[in-house]
Amino acid sequence: MNEIMNEPLPERMSAGASGSAARSSRPVPDPAACRRIAEQMLSSALKAGADGVEVLVRDASELEVKVRLGEAELVKEAGSRALGLRVIKDHRAAVTYTSDFSPSALAAFARESVELARLAEPDPLADLPAAVDMAREVPELDLWDDSVLGVGVPQAIDWAVRGEAAARGFDPRVTNSDGAGFGRVVAATAFATSAGFSGAYRGTSVSFYVEPICDDADGKKRNGVYWTANRFVAALMDPEAVGLEAARRTVAKVGARKIATCEVPVIFSPEAARGLVGQFVGVMSGGAVWRRSTYLASRENTEVAAPFIEIVDDPLLPRGPASRPFDAEGMATKTLVLVDRGVLKTFLCDTYAARKLGRRSTASAGRAVGGGPHVTTSNVILRPGKTPAASLEKVERGLYVTDLMGFGFNAVTGDYSQGAAGFWIENGERIHPVSEITVSSNFDDLWRGVDALGDDLDTRSSVQVPTVRVGKMTVAGL
Amino acid sequence: MSIPTQSPLQSIDAELASRLLAAALEKGGEYADLFFEYRSGADFSFEEGRVRTVGRGITTGLGVRVLRGDATGYAYTEELSTERMLDAARTAGQIASSPRAVGPLSVTPRVLQSLYAIDRSSLEHPGEEKIAFLRRADQAARAYDARIVRVEVSLSEEWKEILIVSSDGRMVRDLQPMIRFGVSAVAEDGKDRQGGRSGGAGRYGLEFFLLPEQAPEHHGSEAARLAIGMLKAEEAPAGMMPVVLGPGESGILLHEAVGHGLEADFNRKKTSNYSDRLGGLVASELCTVVDDGTMGNARGTINVDDEGNAPQRNVLIENGKLVGYMQDHISSRHFGQTPSGNGRRQSFRHEPLPRMTNTFLAAGQDAPEDIIRSVQRGVYAKHFSGGQVNISNGDFVFSLTESYLIEDGKLTAPLKGVNLIGNGPETLRQVSMLGHDFRLSGGTWTCGKDGQSVPVGIGTPTVKIAQMTVGGTRKS
Numbered sequence: 043m044n045e046i047m048n049e050p051l052p053e054r055m056s057a058g059a060s061g062s063a064a065r066s067s068r069p070v071p072d073p074a075a076c077r078r079i080a081e082q083m084l085s086s087a088l089k090a091g092a093d094g095v096e097v098l099v100r101d102a103s104e105l106e107v108k109v110r111l112g113e114a115e116l117v118k119e120a121g122s123r124a125l126g127l128r129v130i131k132d133h134r135a136a137v138t139y140t141s142d143f144s145p146s147a148l149a150a151f152a153r154e155s156v157e158l159a160r161l162a163e164p165d166p167l168a169d170l171p172a173a174v175d176m177a178r179e180v181p182e183l184d185l186w187d188d189s190v191l192g193v194g195v196p197q198a199i200d201w202a203v204r205g206e207a208a209a210r211g212f213d214p215r216v217t218n219s220d221g222a223g224f225g226r227v228v229a230a231t232a233f234a235t236s237a238g239f240s241g242a243y244r245g246t247s248v249s250f251y252v253e254p255i256c257d258d259a260d261g262k263k264r265n266g267v268y269w270t271a272n273r274f275v276a277a278l279m280d281p282e283a284v285g286l287e288a289a290r291r292t293v294a295k296v297g298a299r300k301i302a303t304c305e306v307p308v309i310f311s312p313e314a315a316r317g318l319v320g321q322f323v324g325v326m327s328g329g330a331v332w333r334r335s336t337y338l339a340s341r342e343n344t345e346v347a348a349p350f351i352e353i354v355d356d357p358l359l360p361r362g363p364a365s366r367p368f369d370a371e372g373m374a375t376k377t378l379v380l381v382d383r384g385v386l387k388t389f390l391c392d393t394y395a396a397r398k399l400g401r402r403s404t405a406s407a408g409r410a411v412g413g414g415p416h417v418t419t420s421n422v423i424l425r426p427g428k429t430p431a432a433s434l435e436k437v438e439r440g441l442y443v444t445d446l447m448g449f450g451f452n453a454v455t456g457d458y459s460q461g462a463a464g465f466w467i468e469n470g471e472r473i474h475p476v477s478e479i480t481v482s483s484n485f486d487d488l489w490r491g492v493d494a495l496g497d498d499l500d501t502r503s504s505v506q507v508p509t510v511r512v513g514k515m516t517v518a519g520l
Numbered sequence: 521m522s523i524p525t526q527s528p529l530q531s532i533d534a535e536l537a538s539r540l541l542a543a544a545l546e547k548g549g550e551y552a553d554l555f556f557e558y559r560s561g562a563d564f565s566f567e568e569g570r571v572r573t574v575g576r577g578i579t580t581g582l583g584v585r586v587l588r589g590d591a592t593g594y595a596y597t598e599e600l601s602t603e604r605m606l607d608a609a610r611t612a613g614q615i616a617s618s619p620r621a622v623g624p625l626s627v628t629p630r631v632l633q634s635l636y637a638i639d640r641s642s643l644e645h646p647g648e649e650k651i652a653f654l655r656r657a658d659q660a661a662r663a664y665d666a667r668i669v670r671v672e673v674s675l676s677e678e679w680k681e682i683l684i685v686s687s688d689g690r691m692v693r694d695l696q697p698m699i700r701f702g703v704s705a706v707a708e709d710g711k712d713r714q715g716g717r718s719g720g721a722g723r724y725g726l727e728f729f730l731l732p733e734q735a736p737e738h739h740g741s742e743a744a745r746l747a748i749g750m751l752k753a754e755e756a757p758a759g760m761m762p763v764v765l766g767p768g769e770s771g772i773l774l775h776e777a778v779g780h781g782l783e784a785d786f787n788r789k790k791t792s793n794y795s796d797r798l799g800g801l802v803a804s805e806l807c808t809v810v811d812d813g814t815m816g817n818a819r820g821t822i823n824v825d826d827e828g829n830a831p832q833r834n835v836l837i838e839n840g841k842l843v844g845y846m847q848d849h850i851s852s853r854h855f856g857q858t859p860s861g862n863g864r865r866q867s868f869r870h871e872p873l874p875r876m877t878n879t880f881l882a883a884g885q886d887a888p889e890d891i892i893r894s895v896q897r898g899v900y901a902k903h904f905s906g907g908q909v910n911i912s913n914g915d916f917v918f919s920l921t922e923s924y925l926i927e928d929g930k931l932t933a934p935l936k937g938v939n940l941i942g943n944g945p946e947t948l949r950q951v952s953m954l955g956h957d958f959r960l961s962g963g964t965w966t967c968g969k970d971g972q973s974v975p976v977g978i979g980t981p982t983v984k985i986a987q988m989t990v991g992g993t994r995k996s
Contacts (some may be wrong), residue, residue, distance in 0.1 A: 480991025
């Protein structure tokens, strides 16, 4: 999917972390080494006159392999590390980053960052969290798999070749391929704050995908994808199984057509529903609440979804894709119930949002190396139902959505409209594939109008969702 | 963190570059290039009437690419020590596996045209000057209407230096400044709450703000106007109807409907719905679509692409006929063509891909008023937040943030945010009128492909699409 966005707000300055281990002589990312650098920077910045200092150091290495039509197309290996600093001086905040780790450069960086803060205006709410709120320990969340580093380029290419071959062999209608790929990231994260905490952890992640293509009428192609991802190599699906599932999904799209404009029940696959849940928890952010940019701003402790809906944010999920033992301000993370029996129980807050709203942080601060702390979710889970997912399709007429496109969600009003593709259902059966339509509603109606949840929780990503059925939505087509 | 008069890239000379290229090719690679990058940036965020945060950052690195056939080996490093750079070169070189002796490579520095010469980087100006722009926008937004309850303003600036050295002997340096400014406003009338945004970007220093359409007051009042206007917006209709796209931002239609589909990598792999259609009619004969990387200080303009090739004015569709693709090095070799200056990448951490620069639909003959007047009942689209396309089947959507109902040839009710959905070739065949009012959008457009973001420009005149699906909630 290719896209264009109008971004009136600044691009996050990228000081990314990605990057190699097995072949290059670059050392494996080490949390203890990162923590030492973070602590050194902390003391340099305090010496330079800062009242409060937070340092984030991230060191990562990556391997990415892409294969197409049986041949390697890309092998990318690299490592990168960067340091992000937030300093507070006289209640004024500056956020800076660098990838130059030489001692003299770091010392100058500390001084200039403190100097920069003078340009901001005083805001006592921007001060660091209180010492009493700092994490006391760093829980072990089982995020590291040694065997990830053992996957070399030949192994990765072999998996990709096998996965792609399985897809191409599945059906003669699979006529082309956008390839298959393997990726792994090995990362160490360290954080030190003058509020009284320093800690570090490390994690691995591996992923694998296959993307077959079918030819359809009028020169149209149909592409589909299936993927597997985990923190542990052994938990990945077999390459062949991924390839076959990708091919099955792609072939099913051949002959897709538009349908007439209508109002029907809409069933979202876990992949499609993931986006809806992501947008839903996004408007539960305390930052959006004090900025009055969420339609849920005054809805705490009221019904915001169907009475059987429960959504949690769980940073402590063992092996979770987005698990974190402490947040980006050094506070101990905890499992939060966001929606309980359809009632919005809490907004997610970092320290600033919490102070704005006169409450306590929920330890939900996240941060990229190149930016300051802001409210983020970790592992978001929409608890599955008990109904077998397939039986959610037992409707007289309806739409099953597999793919959503575009940016049609207005957080301020909850108005929702996205491009969609999937299947038309009659009498409980998928009749034909559908594309080039939109589904629309308002989030308040959509979430309160959910009338069934499947039992098929998809745990591959950090937003874990089952199949979701909405009683009625507007489908725009012919 | 003042800008060093000498960036770390200045110390990279032809001799060191040749040594790195030789290391990259020692395993038998056919072609190699080095992409050195130095980026220095700052950003300012302003909300609730005060400067909330100031940010500053510097990134330096080298990306090494080695080709063997269509296969790419890629590695990068942020440390520009000789040892680390040689390490990256050898890692990228492992894509090949038939070691050979590499003789001395000769590289020759080239001097580029300068399409966006600026006197002084905005980063050299004191922060206070930039904060004054933020305040002006904030005041303009608040002064627009008492119902404006919140304003956020941001400014970001970047100074980017690149040095590209290729094993076929080219060595080029370029400076690529970028400034961007954005305002978002929230309006409340006791019952409803709505948001509006306005922003602009380009390759400028602080003289950017002297352009009338980029003045802080303009963006402030425009964000406020959009938020206030939406307070009385009605539900949009659902279904097929005529759509009139206003000039400028509607270029998003070209970007999504045809732009991505005409990037050569998809066509080399035959995964685009435009594959094998060169010479064929793919749009209404009114349509001429161009990608032009040489347009002054526009956001998508470049003096050189990220593979060391000069940008060009590339006609992609001429009077409805498909005449060309946007090429990078790998694809141009495949198609036996010269590179079109479209090889771009997000940073030294990324391999180059065929990408758009400034992509637009050329002007037609019609008066914009006549186009609106020709519609009995339809939608007029003015502002957009973004769009997305599926390359394979050509389906695309774009999201409207300001639109109006057209009734009996006149703009009537403002509509709530809505998506338009269409299919590239089908929608371009539906272009039935084209205005003479071409405009390039000055907006903050950022294009995403394969996880890489690059700045782009878009433009169109007023366009009438005879039939298109409007994704509203009101059944007609």
